[in-house]
Amino acid sequence: MLESKILMGRDGDLVTFKIIGVGTFQTAVGFKATYTELLADGVKDFVLDLGDCDLLDSTFLGVILGLALKVRQLAPPGHVHVVKPNEMLRSLFRGTGLDQIFEMNGAGPAEGSKLGKERQ
DSSP: OOOEEEEEEEETTEEEEEEEEEEOHHHHHHHHHHHHHHHHTTOOEEEEEOTTEEEEOHHHHHHHHHHHHHHHTSSSOOEEEEEOOOHHHHHHHHHHTGGGTSEEESSOGGGGOOOOEEEO
């Protein structure tokens, strides 16, 4: 079985989630609960670091889409940046049209963010 882990770091109003291994329906539940708490706490900007992510299943994709839609409804709107996706994930985002929803780039604003809190 592939490793599945999510690390979270917060630097002020910017939260970075580092998805390690496979983002699955099992990890999606805790991830959604965590970002829901952060939204309630006023966080509007999120980074999804996929540098160590091998795969995202359809449930996990739906949960991150939910995050993107929620931050767009905030006033002023927030942002979800997807950084460091491998070619397969980049292709998955393009093929599903999610590359039009998320701000996607190579490194992104998460580089200075401290990671440490693990969510599984």
